[in-house]
Amino acid sequence: MKSPRKIIIDTDPGQDDAVAILLALGSPELEVLGITAVAGNVPLPLTERNARTICELAGRRDVKIFAGCDRPLKRKLVTAEHVHGKTGLDGIVLPEPTMALQPGHAVDFIIETLRREPAGSVTLCPLGPLTNIATALMKAPDIAPRIAEIVLMGGAYFEVGNITPAAEFNIYVDPEAADIVFRAGVPLVVMPLDVTHKALTSRAWVEGLRALGTEAGRAAASWTDFFERYDTSKYGSEGAPLHDPCVIAYLIQPDLFSGRHIHVAIELEGKHTLGMTVADWWRVTDGEANALFIGGVRRDAFFDLLTERIGRL
Numbered sequence: 001m002k003s004p005r006k007i008i009i010d011t012d013p014g015q016d017d018a019v020a021i022l023l024a025l026g027s028p029e030l031e032v033l034g035i036t037a038v039a040g041n042v043p044l045p046l047t048e049r050n051a052r053t054i055c056e057l058a059g060r061r062d063v064k065i066f067a068g069c070d071r072p073l074k075r076k077l078v079t080a081e082h083v084h085g086k087t088g089l090d091g092i093v094l095p096e097p098t099m100a101l102q103p104g105h106a107v108d109f110i111i112e113t114l115r116r117e118p119a120g121s122v123t124l125c126p127l128g129p130l131t132n133i134a135t136a137l138m139k140a141p142d143i144a145p146r147i148a149e150i151v152l153m154g155g156a157y158f159e160v161g162n163i164t165p166a167a168e169f170n171i172y173v174d175p176e177a178a179d180i181v182f183r184a185g186v187p188l189v190v191m192p193l194d195v196t197h198k199a200l201t202s203r204a205w206v207e208g209l210r211a212l213g214t215e216a217g218r219a220a221a222s223w224t225d226f227f228e229r230y231d232t233s234k235y236g237s238e239g240a241p242l243h244d245p246c247v248i249a250y251l252i253q254p255d256l257f258s259g260r261h262i263h264v265a266i267e268l269e270g271k272h273t274l275g276m277t278v279a280d281w282w283r284v285t286d287g288e289a290n291a292l293f294i295g296g297v298r299r300d301a302f303f304d305l306l307t308e309r310i311g312r313l
């Protein structure tokens with residue numbers, strides 16, 4: 001087997017972030033060098049705590065977890081307790097984590113890791129607002145050409161917005177950070193709502209997870225149940241979109257997904273459209289492609305992968 005792909009997961013857990021982290025930890029194709037927490041779905045003290053809870057649940061107290069930026073670059077933090085609950089991980093009560101947070105700032109960990117590891121060997125996987133990643137790129141511009149790829153969840157084109165009519169949450173919370181990342185010249189793969197709204201859970205899938213009979217399976221099922229209540233009432237769909245696991249699934253099995261190499265710009269000024277990902281899907285400008293913007297997923301295979309990998313934990 002090929003040596004595992006080295007990744008850093010930058011995250012604001014979040015139930016769907018949690019499922020993404022479990023997927024990564026259950027997958028031998030990936031080596032999680034560290035998890036960096038950022039403020040997003042809930043404030044930083046909760047996102048870093050939740051990251052530790054998830055790793056303990058997976059029996060992986062060895063994973064390095066760092067706390068990062070506690071607010072967006074220029075704006076007041078917007079959170080999403082209305083989706084994720086007060087703790088960010090509502091749905092099941094888990095023990096207070098005891099594994100320690102690493103000393104040092106997440107941004108420095110990202111910079112030091114990219115400088116230490118061979119150029120082109122580390123992939124960044126942002127699952128929340130892009131504050132940590134943009135701060136690292138501003139503080140140490142030399143890291144940009146060393147990043148293998150950034151595979152992120154954020155944005156939308158056909159599905160437009162979920163936190164405002166025009167913007168997706170991760171990009172809306174810190175649009176200036178997103179702008180820096182989208183213009184950094186780093187290979188970018190974007191999982192927008194256009195694809196994650198096709199990665200809809202089903203009752204049978206959730207019950208299958210529960211039937212695994214493991215702690216990880218039970219927790220993932222309970223998180224999904226909690227998360228679903230918001231989305232099913234909002235969208236009238238059968239299940240909930242599992243946004244963030246799309247990022248990790250792409251790293252393991254890219255052929256599950258389809259998309260287009262296009263130019264994507266971040267709206268920083270619009271009165272009604274702040275944080276919109278203006279995606280040139282129809283290639284109507286000569287803007288140079290800066291992202292692989294994903295639009296399709298093979299849903300059944302995606303969910304089979306999740307069950308199989310979470311089942312290994």
Ligand code: BDR
Binds near residue numbers: 014017083127
């Ligand atoms: C994104 O926002 C968060 O609430 C989810 O964790 C996901 O990263 C979806 O818009």
Ligand code: CA
Binds near residue numbers: 012016041244
């Ligand atoms: Ca997230």
